[in-house]
Amino acid sequence: MDYAWDFSAIVQYRGLLLVGLLNTFKLAAVCLVLGLAFGLPVGLMRYARSPWLNWPATAFVEVFRNTPVLVQIMWFFFAFPIISPFDINAFTAAALGLTLNTVAFSSEIYRAGIQSIAKGQWEAGKALGMTGKQQLTRVILPQALRRMIPAFMNRAIELVKMTSLASVIAYGELMHQAKTISTIAFNPIEMYTVVALIFFALIAPPALAVQRYEKSLERRG
Amino acid sequence: MTEMLRLEGLVKRFDDLEVLKGIDLTVQKGETIVLLGASGSGKSTLLRCVNFMEVPSGGRVHLMGEPVGRDGRGAAISYSERDLVPIRARVGMVFQHFNLFPHMTVLQNVMEGPRTVLGLPRSECEARARKYLDKVGLGWKADAWPSHLSGGQQQRVAIARALAMEPEIMLFDEATSALDPELVGEVLDTIKELADEGMTLLIVTHELGFAYTVADRVLFLSAGRILEEGRPEEVLLAPREEQTQSFLRGHGRFRLPETPAQEQA
Numbered sequence: 001m002d003y004a005w006d007f008s009a010i011v012q013y014r015g016l017l018l019v020g021l022l023n024t025f026k027l028a029a030v031c032l033v034l035g036l037a038f039g040l041p042v043g044l045m046r047y048a049r050s051p052w053l054n055w056p057a058t059a060f061v062e063v064f065r066n067t068p069v070l071v072q073i074m075w076f077f078f079a080f081p082i083i084s085p086f087d088i089n090a091f092t093a094a095a096l097g098l099t100l101n102t103v104a105f106s107s108e109i110y111r112a113g114i115q116s117i118a119k120g121q122w123e124a125g126k127a128l129g130m131t132g133k134q135q136l137t138r139v140i141l142p143q144a145l146r147r148m149i150p151a152f153m154n155r156a157i158e159l160v161k162m163t164s165l166a167s168v169i170a171y172g173e174l175m176h177q178a179k180t181i182s183t184i185a186f187n188p189i190e191m192y193t194v195v196a197l198i199f200f201a202l203i204a205p206p207a208l209a210v211q212r213y214e215k216s217l218e219r220r221g
Numbered sequence: 222m223t224e225m226l227r228l229e230g231l232v233k234r235f236d237d238l239e240v241l242k243g244i245d246l247t248v249q250k251g252e253t254i255v256l257l258g259a260s261g262s263g264k265s266t267l268l269r270c271v272n273f274m275e276v277p278s279g280g281r282v283h284l285m286g287e288p289v290g291r292d293g294r295g296a297a298i299s300y301s302e303r304d305l306v307p308i309r310a311r312v313g314m315v316f317q318h319f320n321l322f323p324h325m326t327v328l329q330n331v332m333e334g335p336r337t338v339l340g341l342p343r344s345e346c347e348a349r350a351r352k353y354l355d356k357v358g359l360g361w362k363a364d365a366w367p368s369h370l371s372g373g374q375q376q377r378v379a380i381a382r383a384l385a386m387e388p389e390i391m392l393f394d395e396a397t398s399a400l401d402p403e404l405v406g407e408v409l410d411t412i413k414e415l416a417d418e419g420m421t422l423l424i425v426t427h428e429l430g431f432a433y434t435v436a437d438r439v440l441f442l443s444a445g446r447i448l449e450e451g452r453p454e455e456v457l458l459a460p461r462e463e464q465t466q467s468f469l470r471g472h473g474r475f476r477l478p479e480t481p482a483q484e485q486a
């Protein structure tokens with residue numbers, strides 16, 4: 001192949017790309033924070049014995065784990081505004097889909113993390129006279145969160161990748177900006193190569209860090 | 222004499238399984254009671270009903286002269302978590318597997334109850350924690366992590382953690398069963414000291430020699446009932462019930478310290 005690579009248009013349109021990068025971060029950050037925050041109560045509901053708490057949480061988690069994220073985003077953008085009184089823009093639709101998806105997956109991480117702590121730890125707190133909430137926040141979560149860190153990091157990485165799906169509803173994240181530039185400048189080869197490299201540069205370092213952390217956890221037991 | 226604990230017809234069921242079938246027991250302040258019984262006879266369940274880790278299915282528990290729980294309709298007594306939480310704070314419990322908090326240092330473990338449950342000021346919690354760590358002989362390990370201690374030391378920290386709540390009764394559920402034999406002594410000595418100081422103790426143990434020296438009364442539990450009860454020399458040396466006799470025969474390692482009863486024999 002003697003394709004002549006030409007990156008000049010990308011340099012020319014770097015402002016657009018930068019906007020895309022910031023939007024990617026914005027979307028990922030919002031979804032991560034909300035997803036982890038709401039994941040805990042949902043995870044606890046799945047831990048609950050009462051079917052009134054357990055059943056809705058389980059249904060929610062299964063729906064979001066067992067449908068494609070792309071479908072979820074499209075649904076919130078095209079279907080949700082029709083059946084609800086809310087008007088919804090691309091960011092909100094993407095954020096809703098990705099947040100709920102993150103809630104579903106992170107609730108499972110919380111649940112597994114909490115279950116990995118020995119029952120005797122709850123009992124020790126209870127025997128001291130702690131309330132259920134104190135047992136959770138003083139005894140269980142501080143231990144469980146450490147074990148959950150790798151799984152949460154992996155979730156965050158997955159989330160950054162998934163933001164690119166928001167391009168299908170024309171949210172101006174990195175992928176969508178790249179598509180725009182490549183249409184203007186007729187340079188899909190260079191443009192998507194650069195996008196791939198940017199994602200790789202964003203994701204590879206934390207991914208390696210997680211692998212290291214997991215190994216060190218294993219060593220420490 | 223002050224009555225610390227009274228059980229009246231205590232019943233505990235797990236679904237269809239009736240584990241405690243009507244236990245009557247009164248414990249006076251400063252008494253040391255040792256509970257013996259085969260595996261599955263309900264010893265742990267009995268202790269766990271006293272500090273309401275388990276809620277009784279029937280009968281009544283009186284702690285420090287007060288009945289626990291509210292009279293509901295009919296014979297049922299209702300227990301609300303709100304009422305039980307402060308009760309647990311007044312009854313200390315030590316577990317077979319220590320259950321220290323691994324993310325806290327020894328000092329933090331002992332401070333945790335006074336701090337979180339009693340809401341005492343930090344400086345006071347620390348002073349208390351150091352006092353009880355000194356009492357179990359582990360003041361010098363205050364800044365260590367639990368995982369760096371021997372099993373015997375961990376269990377002594379667990380005892381200090383329970384004592385720091387300044388409970389009115391202490392429950393010990395096979396506190397030495399998970400320990401290597403050479404570490405059992407230090408924990409038993411600590412418990413013995415509490416007994417000598419007049420703490421009210423309810424102890425489940427398989428260490429019969431220890432039971433003999435420490436107990437004011439020994440109860441033998443069988444299938445959820447108190448089968449035999451009496452002074453240690455009665456129950457341990459001259460058991461009336463066939464089941465108690467065969468249980469004691471099963472503990473062949475039981476060597477009495479030099480005792481008047483033996484000298485007479």
Ligand SMILES: Nc1ncnc2c1ncn2[C@@H]1O[C@H](COP(=O)(O)OP(=O)(O)OP(=O)(O)O)[C@@H](O)[C@H]1O
Nearest residue numbers: 235236238240258259260261262263264265266267
């Ligand atoms: N939470 C529970 N749910 C169902 N059954 C239980 C529960 N806790 C205890 N049991 C049952 O109650 C019976 C008595 O158990 P308990 O632990 O009180 O016996 P134990 O005398 O302490 O025995 P061990 O010497 O083995 O500790 C056993 O048959 C046990 O399986």
Ligand SMILES: [Mg+2]
Nearest residue numbers: 264265266394
């Ligand atoms: Mg037991």
